[in-house]
Amino acid sequence: MDTALDPAAPTEAARRPWIRRFISKMPWTTRFCASWLIVVVGAAVFADLIPGLADPNYQGFLFGDGATNEGPSLTHFLGTDNNSRDILARIVYGARVSLAVALTAVFMGVVFGGFFGSLVGFVRGKTDSAVMAVVDVILAFPGLVLLLTVVTLLGRRDLVVIATVIGFLSIPPYTRVARANALSISRREFVTAARAIGTRKRTILFREVIPNVLPTLLAYAMVNAAVIILLEGALAFLGLSVEPPTSSWGTMVNASRVDLQINVWPAIWPSLALVFTVYSLNNVGDWLRRLRSVRSAAL
Amino acid sequence: MGSFIATRLVRLVATLLVVSFLTFLLVNLLPGDAINALIPIEAQQDQEYVAQVRAEWGLDDPMLVRYGKWLGDAVRGDLGDSIVTSRAVSSEIAHRIPVTGELMIVTVIFSVLLAVPLGVMSAYREGSRLDQIISGGAQFALSVPGFVAGLLFIYVFAMKLGWFPATGWTRISNSISGNLMTVTLPALSLSVIEVAVYTRVVRSDLVTTLKEDYILSARSKGLKDGFILFRHALRPSSLTLITVVGLNIGLLLGGTVVVEFLFALPGLGKRLLDAIFQRDFMMVQGITVFVAMVYVVVNTLVDFVYLVVDPRIRKAD
DSSP: OOGGGOTTSOOTTTHHHHHHHHHHTSOHHHHHHHHHHHHHHHHHHTGGGSTTOOOTTOOGGGGTOOOTTOOSOSSSTTOBOTTOOBHHHHHHHHHHHHHHHHHHHHHHIIIIIHHHHHHHHHHOHHHHHHHHHHHHHHHTSOHHHHHHHHHHHHOOOSHHHHHHHHHHHTHHHHHHHHHHHHHHHTTSHHHHHHHHTTOOHHHHIIIIIHHHHHHHHHHHHHHHHHHHHHHHHHHHHTTOSSOTTSOOHHHHHHHHTTTTTTOOHHHHHHHHHHHHHHHHHHHHHHHHHHHHHHHHHHO | OHHHHHHHHHHHHHHHHHHHHHHHHHHHHSSSOHHHHHSOGGGGGOHHHHHHHHHHTTTTSOHHHHHHHHHHHHHTTOOOBOTTTOSBHHHHHHHHHHHHHHHHHHHHHHHHHHHHHHHHHHHHTTTSHHHHHHHHHHHHHTTOOHHHHHHHHIIIIIIISOOSOSSOOOOTTTOHHHHHHHHHHHHHHHHHHHHHHHHHHHHHHHHHHTTSHHHHHHHHTTOOHHHIIIIIIHHHHHHHHHHHHHHTHHHHHHHHHHHHHHTTOOSHHHHHHHHHHHTOHHHHHHHHHHHHHHHHHHHHHHHHHHHHHOHHHHHHO
16 A cells, blocks of 8 residues: 555654544553553563663572562562572563563464465355364364473473464464454455456455454454463463573462462562553453444444 | 254364374374383383384384274273373373362352352443443453462462361362362362453343343333343343353363362373373373363353254254
8 A cells, every 4th residue: 555645644743643642542441551561561671671680590598698588678679589589580581481472472373363364264165164174173172281282292391482382372263363354354345346346366365354354353462462471371380381490470470389388479479460461461452452343333 | 953963063073083183193293202201211222122112002103003093992982001100091081080070060150150140230230330340350350360369369268267278189979078178269269260251241241132122121011120130131141151151161171270280189180280291191192182072072062052042043054
């Protein structure tokens, strides 16, 4: 699409008010959630640059200068865990694992799932039946059980493997969502019009169908990212995510169980981080979806 | 209707075949030769012994032959023997079903008992403060994973208040009250997310139903609100609830793995994890296929229930 001819394309001056208008539409909870997500993403990305943030794997007691299972204090804002490591630092670096996994899953889901779903929803017929049969079979496995099996059998458990496996398993649900949307979009007038003037099928798919499937898919991606973070958390809690000493929120919760009687903080902080991040994704995702459904209803 | 059932059954068998083949493929193709799990590395110097074990476990046959043999046995209920304990996988599964089964049933009962009144109240007073609190609460509960809820419950109800045991399981055959004590906390932990899902479903379904003409006519007849809500409005919504409960079995099965691990319950999920840590591939394969089978069968059953309860689908066929 030529931007110069597109009346919807905002000019440089009109861009800022648009974002401001976008934010002003948010309820205050959604605003809060969006801010929290920005904080988490920022902390994860710039973890190495945060001044005063401790080394997440530094075990103070080995050198006689750290207390184990300490409550919150000025030196350790959130306290220390049972290996006298700084909990705040471990949460910040743990966010990297959660976000990297979620981002990979969303990327693979949107790109591959979005493409396959739009394609089969548009062309239908035998390709549709074949692709959806495969999708149904993969979805016939309970997610966590399949994930457990694959991760175990692979034997190697670094971030790349975990993220790729979870990413691969998130392609089918995206395919389903994209297909359902592509089916209804393919019946709309502008697609019929494009067909009538003899536009090539591939052009219709990439210019008409996929751009209209994408917004719904992205709203779904928010909610799906929340599911993925929960899934990685469960996997880590079972001790089957990224190998220690790399910190992950689920791993931290699991490790805190041993000394739960003595000190609950190491269990509380990562749990809160996990719950709030997932809640924020759900909240913002739901809000985007409502916004989207209002828009499509107005069309 | 007959053809509907027939198609569903054919699809069920086809899915089961593919699922079992994929699991077999997964377990047999991925890196890590099975021989490493069978014989310790030091003992692998003895070539003759290795060859003997390979032949014994049929590791030299082509993949498809092995799958055929395994499937043939599996159909007759023989999922092979655990390579760690040498006991039959199927009997180990059978031994653990009661625990996981009870956990899931109690969870669904808890969740439905909580979610239906919440959803009904929320829909009845749509847009009110109460609705906002319930809907907001449901959205929050949806973000609390079973292991976080479970750990919280253990800390509060087992460690601080001492009402329930923190871990362990009492079989129902030993003591019914003891069994109830051990199932409560795990089931509650699993219920948190389920309640949220069901409440949302009941609410959104009822909100639409309450705008139907027949509700208006019931109201104009002077029927009481409570009667209308539970007798007229909830009936069609219960269908959706059944479907969602069925579809959520997969989530619940995953949840049981985590909760059984946290509460040290001798269930199927715990067995799967143990097998995973011991690299007991026969056990992993058997349990994965079994769980996937339960999932697929339950979903097909849900379709049938739907068919029986909703006359419109019967006619449409």
